[in-house]
Amino acid sequence: MASVVPSSPIGRILPRHAHRAVEDALADTRVVLINGARQCGKSTIVAQIGADRGAEWRSLDRAATRHAAEFDPTSFVRDDQMLVIDEVQRVPELLLAIKEVVDTDPRPGRFLLTGSARVLGLRGVPDALPGRMETIELWPLAQGEIDGTPDGFVDAVFDQGVDLRHGSLEQRTGYIDRVIRGGFPEAVARVGRRRETFFDNYVADIVNRDVIQLSEIERGPEMRALIRMLAARSGQLLVPGSIAGEIGLPQTTVNRYLGLLEEVFLIKRIPAWSRNLSSRAVSTAKAAMVDSGIAANLLGQDAASLRRIDSPLGGLLEGFVTMEIARQLTWSNVRAELFHYRTKDKVEVDIVLEDRRGRVVAIDVKSSATARPDDFKGINHLAERVGGDLVAGIVLYTGTETLAFGPKNRAVPISALWEM
Structure with missing residues (x-):
């Protein structure tokens, strides 16, 4: 036809x-x-x-x-x-x-x-x-594709470095709405319970139709429990042995299931960055849910619950930002790769971008509307190790203006991702 x-x-x-x-x-x-x-x-x-x-x-x-x-x-x-x-x-x-x-x-x-x-x-x-x-x-729709805005942050930060400036009208509540909406066209078109129903059916369909049929697995309930656990651990290290112990499956099975979930585009593994600069850097990957709306729904979170101080907004927002950047890397002019950085002393940087020339952009994500010097602790640690290769250290936050925190450090509104 x-x-x-x-x-x-x-x-x-x-x-x-x-x-x-x-x-x-x-x-x-x-x-x-x-x-x-x-x-x-x-x-x-x-x-x-x-x-x-x-x-x-x-x-x-x-x-x-x-x-x-x-x-x-x-x-x-x-x-x-x-x-x-x-x-x-x-x-x-x-x-x-x-x-x-x-x-x-x-x-x-x-x-x-x-x-x-x-x-x-x-x-x-x-x-x-x-x-x-x-x-x-x-990938599911990027925020700029939904809004009709440029989606040019990756190119802008490598081109402009510390000269990058962005002001935003987006408020913290707006970012929460974006997180729970995600980027699937069906979810963007729906609200409330209808959107939640779509997410429920989507995950069930992925497990029943793709994962089980393609791979002939027999433990559907355990797979669903693993998916919920991954949503709850957004922004944390992906340690199969620990997951296996909590979920009651052999580690070999957990490793296989993680591979399947990545093959069907439900999760994306973010490898550790080290460049062999420090023997104290860990090599364990992190996992991000490909769509933040699915992750929030798996955790039973809506806009009202995510506005609470004790909500899991931090991890969900980090996953949201990570996947927006992952989308941009498929069309940006700068050819860069996506990593995270963490030492055995638990000093970490949420996102590390490195281009083919070895230039590095270090990014941390904060759900706060106020940026502080301590927010750059991990970025400063990494900066000491990469020296002149650091283009910029960026804290993406829910505030509205770009603020300088040293020669190469900037706090930038999260909406710069899709509005620049």
Whole structure:
């Protein structure tokens, strides 16, 4: 069937930063894969692009289409026009058939694929397309995509460093609303109990449909308990042994489950940064929930409860900021990687960005509307070790103005992430 652009639950199709990246990739690459969480907008992008190019659309979520692909992969992918295949991870055998086609006909833009799991990381998937396929990650909507603002913080902080300035009208309550909303189009379009129902169904669907079916696990309740534990530990070190002890599963099983949750884009692991500067730096990763709305819902938090002093807002806000930056790294001009930093003495920096030239931006996230010198303790510790490679130390906070706390340290409103 021909590509048809689906309607948006928000009422309008929001421009996505990834759209341009997909168009550029199709211009010189035979196979392009858009990889990302379910219901984050992959189908909308490929439908838009496919409709413009007169592409044939085939969704493997349809049982009849999936059975045809499984029965005869070679015939399924044989088509003279551009072919869009949605949810390709459901029939991974198609990748070898696609390889045969593009090796015979090496024109760019032959196949546009989507996947709701890290396709090449799944067990049993052949490594069929090296040098023939480009993968573009798509996350739930960034705040700038929702608001129609630039989403340019990563480029701005590396370009401007300590000269970065930003003023904001956003208040702490506004940030709380953004955290519980998250970025899935369906959640953005809903409020209150209807949004909570979407999140409940989404997590259940991921476990029952993707994780269990793709991996044939049998411990669904334990997987759900693990997901809730990860939401509660947002911003903390990911120690599988400790998690295994609390949840009552073998550590090998916990390690496997964590890998599965990352493959289906429910969590993202943030590796530790060290550059071998200190033997006291820990090497343990942290985990962030890909969507802050899901994390808040798993913890039973709404706007009213998150406004309380004893709420888990700090961890949720750190995860929210981390994933906004992770999204930006997929389209920023600066090619940088995302880490965290922590020593055995528990001195830490929430986010460390390092570009290909070794330049470093250190970022801490605070839920307070007031910034203090002590907020830069971890950043100052890291600055002593990287010296001139530090571009800037940034405390992102819920206040409204940029404040200087030394030659390279700045407190900056969180909204700079999407408004700069």
